[in-house]
Amino acid sequence: MTHVILSNLTKSFPGNPVAAVNTMNLDIPSGQLVAFLGPSGCGKTTTLKMIAGLITPTVGDITFDGASVLAVPPEKRGAVMVFQNYLLFPYMSVGQNVGFGLKMRGVEPKVIDRKVIEMLDLVKLPNIANRRPRQLSGGQQQRVALARALITEPKVLLLDEPLSNLDAHLRDEMRELILSIQRNLGVTMIFVTHDQEEAVLLANQIALIFDGVLQQYAAPDVFYRQPISERAARFFGGINFVPATRRGERLETAFGAFHVRTPGVENAPEGEVTLTIRPEQVVLNPADDENCTSGRIRSRIYVGTYTRYKIMIGDIEIEATRSGDIDHALNEGDAVRVGFPADRIWVVGRS
Amino acid sequence: MIGERWRIPLMLAPTLIIIVVLFFGSLGYGFLQSLGWQPNIGNTTFSLDAYATVLFSPEYREQFWSGLWLTIWVSLASTFISAALALMSALLLRQTFIGKKIATFLFQLNLPVPHLVIAIGMIFLFSQSGLAARAAAQLGMISTPNEFPVMLRDAGGVGIILAYLWKEVPFFGIVLLAILQSVGEDYEDLARSLGANRWQRFRHVILPLVMPGLLSSSIIVFAFTFGTYEVPKLLGVRFPEMLPVMALEFFLNPDLNARAEGMALSMIIAAITLLIVVAYMWAGNRAVQR
Amino acid sequence: MTVRNRRPFFYLAVAVICILLVLPVITFMINAFAFRWFYPQFIPAEWSLQAWERLQLIPPEGERTLTNWLALLGSSDVIDALVVSLVIGVGVTLFSVVIGLPAARALGMHKFRGKRIVEFMILAPTIVPSIAFVLGLNINFIRWELSGSLFGVALVHLVPVMPYVVLTLSGVFANYNPDFEDQARTLGAGPLRTFWYVTLPAIFPGIVVAALFAFLVSWSQYLLTFLIGAGRVITLPILLFASASGGNNAVIAVMSLIFIAPAILTLLVTSRYLSGESGAVGGFGRI
């Protein structure tokens, strides 16, 4: 149980003018499961390695429970990393792999053997201690790598893309396992992913990172309701963006004026902004006519559990989805009233 | 159309014919000759006389056994010392540093330089009037050439071992650098994060990872140093004499009966090489398993 | 952090290793141009081209006319030996790659009964010392009248060369996708054009590396040439070895330089195709 704080954490690699990680400030409370989310190359692994001590920051500090750990070498830091490609030592048995960390600490072989069995049980892989890593499937290897990290009772567990090499079905299983271990052991966990869905499903808090800069640090639902920028909104599947001018609650767009009363919007930008609304919040032919405009249905695609409409309002395309069965009253080419509920509209700065 | 059945044999045939006729054929022929079968001088019976002469006769036995120990000592010492030095060098050279390209080039410069030339280089460097002796004289450590220690043509084979070091350190080095580069540093980072200190990372991560490559190149080096002729001929002494030099001297002896002894000696060299290679592989595999 | 503190020591260690290793080559360069370099001078007091003139590699001073330069071609033993070495080396290289290609393809791409045995047989010459087979071969070559001929020597060089050629190329074929050839055939290319336009470009880097080792291994052979050449095929190593045990230092140094220059050059030209991971680097242990 460790409280991790990153302050002004920065890493520049020699020969590269752009910092891989730039002035990152992050407070990770004890026992939390935090996701570092961002596109490839944005500095997630670099940050993780700095926390583990494998990369020295150019500027900034890292504290565990209030004490700086910068001077603590990785082997003493207690921040254990699980690499994306598992990296099971090919020349050791599974049991030897899991016991590695204890062996390095000079723990008695008998104790190691017992703990190895405990750990393999914990990751639901009993009776494979004598096998070789190459005899295991990808999912099994991943779990052995997890057991190998957990056996040292780390203060912080760092997982680099723990699910990305697994197929969809194994992914669900692994996700469950990570969640249950986290709940049982209460260890502070940070994992890296470039998949927003995975971050949402697993994390208590998500740190969204673009180009080495922390964009937004919040609970998963906030990224859907109150994204910090158009880019953040797009990363979470946002698709409707309309240029607007904002004065208080009033938004002027090319196809009419709207009111916005979503909680938290007080702190969003004013003036030249972009209006955004998630497709599932757009209402077609609403009962009351507030915050409405007229459009024409350009296409209708039935996706099984919902239907996706593309609607042209002037020359702006808006997407709307409706759950349930297909509605034969709304066909391609039909005129339609389009409602943007005032408590669902969100505003981001113009980019 | 050539039948499917014959395609693979035909593809292999030219290479196999060369190997079978020239290599295995000669090896077999040499073996027969070592058993005293020399139809051209009228010997068509088989005997182990040549082996007995080389191994046990009062005339040769001292020469043979001292030569055998010297050869084993030189080969093992060259192999182990150069492997160890190369591992140290590779661990340095794999890091990123200014001038890495030049350093790597210089490190590998001796790879295409033949053993014969390196042996000559050793004479220029380490003979009693060589560069090392001159350096010692300039520094006032010696005053006449005779005071410089005899490093070449010495009974302990030091000169021969030196020549092999100069050749085999870069050889092991290129193999090790390639392995270390393809493995990357992730395994070490991981071990570090699991609590392994510098020595433990070397012992439990780097060493087992490079061991298979180190082992197979050691076999090549050992076999080569055990059976090569020109280096010990140039840098060795008459007694004790390395086995390949001894074998050739027997063979080139105008007395045709000595030829069988030369053949026997070359068979013994081949057999010992194979024996040690097999033992080495076995021991190496066990070391990796642990 | 720890790395930075070790830097001076680190550079010192790297410098010591590299300088020690290149010392032999450096002494050749000094000796080749040194004149009356008496003990205990560390650096020669006088320099000259005398050894080069003695070996008839350059005309004497004052007579360096074009005709005299050309006249060297026929009169210098070193140049003669260089040519013999080159002819044998190039011949061995070409022949070994041509016959090694199909064998490597069979071993790299096909499974067949007895494959392990074939592999073992082809690799055996890398472990068994040359002295063990060349003595028997010597007698037979004399009987077959191949002894003392360029052809005979080239033939024997194939024994240490073939394993490395086959090893390199079979490694390439193991990672080669034959579907490209089938694709080319369905697009209308005949077997020859398929080989030329599809197979060859794909395996070209492997061929370069195989050729490199074939040449270098042949180039550096002493014992095989000595016994099979029977004093009539004089390659550079034969010439060098003969003078090494008691010649003039400057002359030995010049011949050594001439001997290693083409080898280093070949390696430089082909090095971008060479990765230390292929089994072929084992060939360096044989040079």
Ligand SMILES: Nc1ncnc2c1ncn2[C@@H]1O[C@H](COP(=O)(O)OP(=O)(O)OP(=O)(O)O)[C@@H](O)[C@H]1O
């Ligand atoms: N050792 C290094 N030397 C130089 N630049 C580096 C080094 N490691 C990473 N970088 C650079 O730093 C940036 C961030 O890399 P990082 O590996 O942290 O990205 P990532 O977010 O983990 O990406 P991915 O999702 O692809 O793993 C990249 O632009 C990368 O090129």
Ligand SMILES: [Mg+2]
């Ligand atoms: Mg990464």
